[in-house]
Each structure stands twice: as C-alpha cells, then as structure tokens.
Amino acid sequence: MPESGLIDSSALPAVDVASDAPAPPWEIGEALVQHITFEIPVPNARRNLPDIVTRSAPTYGRVSMIDRSDSPVGPYREALLMVGCRVGIIPALYVVDAVVNSEAARDAIAAHWRYLPSVGEINVERDDDAITSSFDVGDGLTVTLHSPTTDAAAVAIVRYDPLLVVQPSNGSGAASEIPCEHDVRQAWLSRSSTLSYEGGSRRHPWIQLRSSNAITAVAAVEGQTIEAAAAIELTGA
Incomplete structure (x- = not known):
C-alpha cells in the first residue's frame, strides 16, 4: 500500500492574505532557474508531507531557485523546498517551504496560490561557468546552490x-x-551541482530534507505563464 504523509492536513495553517496584485495568469518574460533533485530518507519525506498525499517511490526532494526578471509585482527571486509525492496517481511536488525577496511577491503568492513564503535575502551570481545562489531561509540558516553551466543541453531535459x-x-x-x-x-x-548549508538547527525543514544523494540537476533560462491554482479532486473525497 502507498504510504501517506504524516502531517494532519486539518491542522495545517490556513493561508488567507489580501493582495492587490493582478490575478493569474502571470506572464513572466524571462526567468533564470536552478533545480536540484536528490534522494531523501523515507521517514523524513513522510514527516513533511500531509496525510492526503502519498510519498513518491523512491523518495526525493527538490530545491529550486527562480530569478524572475519581471512579473506583475516587479522582479523577484524565489527559493522553494519541495518533496515528491502523489495525489492519487498524479505526481506532484509538495511545497514544504519557500522564501522570496519581495513583500509584494509574498503577499501575491499567498493570495493567489495559497502558500506563504517568508521574506529573506536571495543573492544570485552568474558567470560563464556557473550560477550560484544563496538564500536566507530563516532561523539563522543560509542555503547555497551552485550549478555549473558548462554543459549545454537540449531544452527538453x-x-x-x-x-x-x-x-x-x-x-x-x-x-x-x-x-x-x-x-x-x-x-x-x-x-x-552542490547544495551547502550554514547554520540552522536539525528541526529546520531545510535540514531535515537536506540533499543526501543527488539524482539530477539542471539550470535554464525560460519564460513562464503561471496559471491560477486548480483544485484536485481526491479519490474517495
């Protein structure tokens, strides 16, 4: 039987934030992105997933950094911590934690997509050989993602x-x-690619779900169209 998450969904904090930002869809002209996907222990994955979803097999996490050069609330950067899961048979990435460098972006994300990032510093350095980002995820923890860019690949990757x-x-x-x-x-x-961590405590979700064995890592430049949130009907609901 598929193993469900261990978080009581009914006890999750409700996100109810007002924002005067335009409603989706949002057209993003250009975004610089980094993604790293890595193995995580089964118990750690389940502890960070709600009980209405099941864990992936194998269990994996993903860290993404998105540097959006434009948006309806201006340029902003976002770092996401996610865990692979399934809703019924649908594969998905559950948002465990997020940080943005803009209060306007935080409020818009909370109002339109119902997750609440913290606001922190996100630094991005790019040269001919690599993209390196570092982000303050709270409680004294800084995460750094280094992505070499010397191996060009087909966009389908x-x-x-x-x-x-x-x-x-x-x-x-x-x-x-x-x-x-x-x-x-x-x-x-x-x-x-490498993920490194400085500071923080063992209880921090970014530490609980820290990278152990990298599966794959990519970087890209892309445009985005972010649509309105869409409800997923749960089997048996």
Missing part, C-alpha cells in the same frame, strides 16, 4: 511536475496544483 499546495478543509485537507507553462530557451545539465 528540463522537466516539471506541478507544484502542490494543501489547505485545511472540512476536517481534512484540500489539494490544489499551480499550473505553469515553461518556455525553456537555454538549458544546462549541471551534473556537479
């Missing part, structure tokens, strides 16, 4: 599963996905 958000609803949970179209223009296979 950049693959996406939908982002998943769960909100409490009627004594259980309600799942929604965030559809996004990706117009990938350049891509790199970043085989020797």
